[in-house]
Amino acid sequence: MNQKFKTALLFLILPLLAVAQSVITGTIKDASTGLPVPSASVLVKGTSNGTATDFDGNYTLNNVPDGAVIIFSYIGYTTQEVVYTGQSTLDVALAENPSELDAIVLIGYGSIKQENVTSAQETIKSEEFNKGAITSPGQLIAGKAAGVQVTAASGRPGDGPVIRVRPGSTLDGNQDALYVVDGVPLDQRNASLNSINPNDIESITILKDASATAIYGNRASNGVVLITTKKANFSSDLKVRYDVQFAVEKVDNYTDVLTGDEFRQMVADQGRDTSILGDANTDWQDAIYQNGTRAIHNLTIEKGYDNTSIRASLGYNNEHGTLQRSGYERASLSLNVIQKLLDNKLKLTFTSQLAQEEIRNADTGAVGAAVVFDPTQPIFSGNDLYGGYFEYTNSTGIEPNAPRNPLGLLNSLDSQLDNYQARLNMNAEYKLPVKGLKFTGNAGIDYNEFDSYSLRDANSGAGDRVASKNFSRGIRRNNLLDGRFDYKKDLEKINTQMDLTLGSSVQTFFRQSFDRGLENGLLVDFLSSPDENSIVTFFGRASFDINDLLVLSGSYSSNGSSRFSEDNRWANFYGVSGALKLTNTDFIKNSTVLSQLKIRGGFGQTGQQDINDPFAFISTFTPGQQTAAVQFGNQFVTTIRPEGSIDLVWETTDQWNAGIDLGFFNDRVTGSVDGFYRETSDLLLFGPLPAGGLENGSIQNAGSTLSRGIETSINVKVLETENMSWNIGGNITFQEIEITDLAGANDDPVSSVGGISGGVGNFIQEWAVGSDPTTFHVYRQVYDQDGAPLDGVFVDTNGDNVINDADRVRYKKANHDAYFGLTTNFSYKRFDLSATLRGAAGGYNYNNVSSNSANLATIFPTNTQNPLYLNTPSDFLNTGFSDQEVFSDYYVQKADFIKLDNVSLGYNFPGDKVDIRASITGTNLLTITDYDGVDPEVFNGIDNNLFPRNRGIILGLGFNF
Template identity: 30%
Template sequence: MGKRVTMFIAMIFAVVGLANGQDITVKGVIKDQQNQTLPGASVLVKGTQSGTVTDVDGKYSIGVPNAQSVLVISFIGYGSQEITVGNQTQINVTLSADLKSLDEVIVIGYGTQKRGDVTTAIASVSTKDIEERPIIQAAQALQGKAAGVQVTQPSGKPGSALSIRVRGATSVQAGNEPLYVIDGVPTMDTRDLNVNDIESIQVLKDASSAAIYGARASNGVVIVTTKRGKANQSQVSFGAYYGFSNIAKKINVLNPQQYADLMNEMGNNVTVGSQTTDWNKEVFKKGHNQNYQLSFSGGTDKSKYFVSGAMTRDNGIIKPASYNRYSFRANLDNQIKSWFKLTTNFSYANAKIRDVKDNNNAGRNAVVLGALGAPPTMGIYTQDSIRGTIFSTNPLKAGWDNPLAAMYGPTQAAKDNRIFGNVVGDITLAKGLFVRSNFGIDYMNHSNDYYLDPYRTTEGWGSSGSTHGLGNATRSNSFTYLWENTLNYEKNWNKHNFSALAGTTVQKNTWNNSYIAGRDFPSDGIVKTMNAANEITDAYTEQSEWFLNSYLGRLMYNFDSRYLITANFRADGSSKLAKGNQWGFFPSVSAGWRISAEPFMQDVKFINDLKLRGGWGQNGNQEGLANYASYGLNTYTRRTPTVPPSGPAVTNPSYAPNPDLRWETTTQSNIGIDLSMLQGRVTVTADAYLKKTNDLLLNVPLPNTSGYTYMPRNSGKLENKGLEFVLSTVNFDKSAFQWTTDFNIAFNKNKITDLQLSKIYRYADVEGRSDQIIILQEGASLGTFYGYIAEGVNPETGDMIYKDVNGDGAFSPSDRTILGSAQPKFTYGMNNNLTYKSFSLSFLFQGSQGNKAFNASRLETEGMYDSKNQSTEVLRRWQKAGDITDIPRATDGNVNNSLISSRFVENASFLRLKSTTISYALKKEFANKIKLSRASIYVTAQNLLTFTKYKGFDPEVNAFTSSGATLGIDYGTYPVSRAFVAGINVQF
């Protein structure tokens, strides 16, 4: 049973069957040292792309061109063997166990490579536990699993994207997310990918591994390979799970009487009437998530298939937020001729997202802060003489709806239809010489509709007269095509191994968008489409496109897998830049030395493998550039028509055009070591790196006399440097009980090293405050908090005391200073897998240490400056002279006691039990009796425990995601939930 599970989960590629016209047929059986057959073992004709895999009984049959042909037999977890055919037609092979086989093939950019020959920093993430975790996005599979890959969940809202930083952020205004490559097609969004279709994930972390992707690789590259059919192994798989989620942490607020006491203290006349509401209870509900997956795979040596369909539903803990997705995939492999293979990857996804407003808002439509701040003395509904039953509003704050009005008042939903895939043709020109042509598409159709009926909320009514309903509609289409052509040459002689790759690629995107908004809808609220709007308040269409043309090359050489060297080069030309700066050139080189293969190491028996490697390279940042970044674009404003017509008013761009705009370029050096000891029971990987980003893109402010607000300019430098360690151990390995541990830890230091022209940049506005939370300046890191130092409450006045930083004896904005950083000192993860007979237990810990968070939500829940409810922390507020406390007095309309200060900067370090799973697999004998090849049931808990001193809902959230500088700010953000899931997986 274990070998069969290994085959289905861990095998990276199903190699292609040999086609017609071959002269010799070789058959045999592949077994292990215990004389057990190995189904799914790979049998490859060396120097070609022809091969097969063993069937369920470990048998294979393959055609070879001649007696000089060499068969390469391998199986994940076992050492490979190479056998010359000669005059043999029956070749049986016994493979020896090798827990961390150096012959395992992993995917790299535009090809594959044996793990033992890799000279760069590549993290391979096992996806074997995906089937037993409620993972919706591919990025979730990386959390806590790869050193130097920090995956955070800025918002717990269903369908919201995760944030990934590979060895730290490299940009401020350009993108910081890695490039994803799914089956050879680059993309920036994997939310529509069905996670259960994934076979393997590789993260290219350093420049020498990622440079083959050039202008898009400065933030790392995540290569995703989806599943494929296997010859002579027809299989039907079904998986399903259902679970529920709830809020992981509660923030207590004042009850009705406590709230009334506070308001009366502030000079408002509030009494506790018959209507009271626990808004936390009304807003935070139980969420539900479910998934159903069905796949079919199989085929022959010449034609293989993998077809899957899935339905995913995630209903959040704040209604009506939800994410529903239907997906379909078809992966086909066809050996048309002995020299020609055709591969097709096709996927379709339909996703519907219901939204609620959560981020960056303390006011009338903030759902999360509304749940904390809505007066508990207010009911949910009220009666209006004109509108009937409507959502009630804050009686002390005209026009402020209660949070349920923001949740249920509007009808709003986004729909995405996405087609993604490619067709790949592989032609063998001669022995060791291959041509590949790859044509891919990524088409997205997006729609978003919003409707607010005339009588439900104050937004539909308006503060100065009825809008009689509001509505808007957005429609957009994005189409990207990719065409790549590469030539690959491989030559092996004696102990020399050489390969060369050269190619060209073009990629083009066209995008168009239309928007229309209106008001004054019918009173019955039945027709919600824009044709029912009596007044169109806004309407426009827009379109843009970009084009990327690239040339790439790679040389790889190794001698006896002992001395290894790889060199990459890519040239990218982008339409986003002006002539003279459109081309970027990105070289890299890396080398490795397998020390354990040297004669002087032969007597060191406890070391199985020891390799030293180092690399250098340059990458660029294409995704962060706007389509017309170097050009100034005029805007058009409608005006009263003239006779004869004279067209709209033309407004010059707010920013100055810059024809000298260039790429951001990141140069990275890496040195690492790979060590395997005690027959593979202990493996260690360690890396040290230095990343320097030049030509940092910034919007440099310009004086008013220039006529422009700013100029996009290459105006700074940024540095990341760090250490990474990975330790994998086999702690216990007996027939009935196994225990393995994988631990990783990464240290990264981020710093702005140079800013030109403007030396200070400010980010992250807060409602009702004139300051920003984040500062960008030389010597500081991204995510640096800036404000006043709070030194406690004056026991005589009850006001907050702020430190006189500059020593001038007065309190002024010049007393602001650096308050901390959201950058962690280190991140870590630890995964344990324990198996006893048919039972398995796995648990994953994820942690971050040394990072701060700015709890902007506390500005509102402890500010006591208006009619919003407050947290129970304010029960300790100053009320009379002589009170000793850290909570200042209540005021009315005065925010001076809750300025942006160290008072709200908190320790956001955490240790989280990210997931834990208990599963049971039916014994093979029993499963076979009921016509199953495999069956298992499991129970999983996610985010079960979080150990942190942070006072907010969750230390990972971030309300501001538009800039690389704005990190670690919690401002009414949708909290991450705790989930419990039960599921089943069966295979026929």
């Protein structure tokens, strides 16, 4: 083309470009207040051409073509789209989007607007869940909620974490929260959360204070966890999603023991006979562990019609554990269907979860055996005796007082538990002819059937030429029928919105097991007595939103439990709470800094009735009498005699809660602070206690506890643009609990808990008035000038020149003073990155692995026919203890920790027909601690052969069709 022609053409095009590509300026303001909105996003739709407003709400956007659509958006406001038609100035007023405050959240037997919540509760949605190869629902929320402590599962396949909502209010009773899945309260003694596929969960709501949980009455002292499963939307396109994850895991940490060479040197240094040692350098812990693998598959199909929504999912999880011969397999199927009828007056919701679990049980005794087995001995003996494994023997066979070959233990046991779970629920909502009146009915069943066996090879050290066979099966059934009326009405004359609920519930539980085992060489059947109990509840709630400023709420629950005698069968519980929504005042609405302020407070009374004995109120330990036995065929059954009834009543918990919710800079920063004070009385305790206390073997009301704490959480939206977002959330909880009474005892220790290995009277923790229930009861160790513990030297605390039990003191505790969580989520275009950090401080562990094994008496046992030596934790080199000093405070060790739970990186590949998301996730990546044991995170504070947790790398692919 001619150069002159090119030049002329360019001069003709430039003016056209100047017209078509323009510069726009303008201001973005709040529609209600007229105040500028800083950092609002201005973007040309379908492009990356965008900008953001300055502090005064002003913006300049270049190169805007005629006819382009400009998007104006900011978090908390309704997004606007404006077609550009040549304007040089374009001002926009964004209207506040009340969706976050108006979001509907679950409460007990119903739902409510988020802004009208008056109690301490928190909802974690699916997009906020922890990432990774998640097996149990509890893992989804670890570190996510203040006041909720999730103790990570061990490395055992299929193990779920322990979840505690605030400090446990009871001592002997069940400290688990009440779990409610799609409206069905689970059996607190068999919650079986692992039967729920985490991929099917939409949200988890934790009700923390008694004003929120009182409507559940007799089983709500330890909080309530509401789990909602996913459902399809109405009028939605067919969606098919397939996700696959593959994980490789390895043991995070081993117990630090002597190597073969170090052990030989130690034996020589002690002047012992080294000729009985072997020539090997066997790492027994390495021998019993392997790289674990896990594969998780999830297929989801959902479709919405005008009056019907259907969601179905199929999940499969197969895990080969890091401890050899351990594993977990789960297949799950869920189907959720919603159907609207009668011109949308009737809504039927059917939810179901079916699961089959196979748990392959390895012999966990191998974990402890691998710590102490002689590292100079080989794994195999060179002959076929005892499966070819090296074992300690004497003239008659296996040495009974020696450990078994760890690998031989694992390979000689075939043990499996098969678990079948069906959870079905039908919910019906009907809008009655009276405006605002609705009836909701709920019928559900939670059915569990299990079958297990354990077979031990006779030709092994563990079998010692005698095979063992044990079989067990049983059923657990939970039936629910409830109904309620909800009535909502605007009382216009007094500018009040009224919300009333009235209903009742009947729930029955049945459990029975059937065991078969060897007795005198024969297989014998053992049928347990059926365990059946029922709970009847009448409940109500009233809530009033006055002038969109003050919310008052009260709930009441009358409960009857068959676990108690007729005189004490019924009890009443209640909760009252209120909130002042200062967010809706003119002062907050006109503020450029403070965007949300709500003050909450409440009181409630709840109960605890979950005890193992369904007829605990009838004593089978009548003084001076013997129970009668009745013969049925060849079996004798001990009868329950009505004499000597125990006048049991409910545990009762009174709880006060006060809180404040805050938001700043149009809720770019939000947070809350809650304080609680809780007293529990009439503790249900299982004997024995001191004279004048409980009868040995009976249950009575005998004590009280007091707990208190402060919970804080904060969430910061660091960035929020069209292409990039970054959120940081954190929470920290401070809490304490103490025993205030035990059967009228003084401040002396009165009951032993926390069994340990070694020693006589193997209890390292003891309940005592004025102490935390997890307080350790120990001798105070004396140290030399270099800080080394003196062998067998303790402080004479009472000054009587004799060291005995009277010199043991209460020292430290397992419960942490504080625990925290920190999460972050970052996204840029198609990339996303998330991480979760957890930690705890102020708690201690008792290192029972070292206290039991790190001493000369254990290393060189004298109770065997032939001499043998046992390995020891390396800590022995620091102490040189001659005997087991199991009650020395030397073994009570600080267990503060910080854990990087997971880091996940993902990328989305868009396609014409299929969108693909690829991700890589690391779990249990880092632990920072000064604790000497394998892992500082021990639920009860007693570290005794903890199954090590795993570190894993997970690759994931998701396909959206």
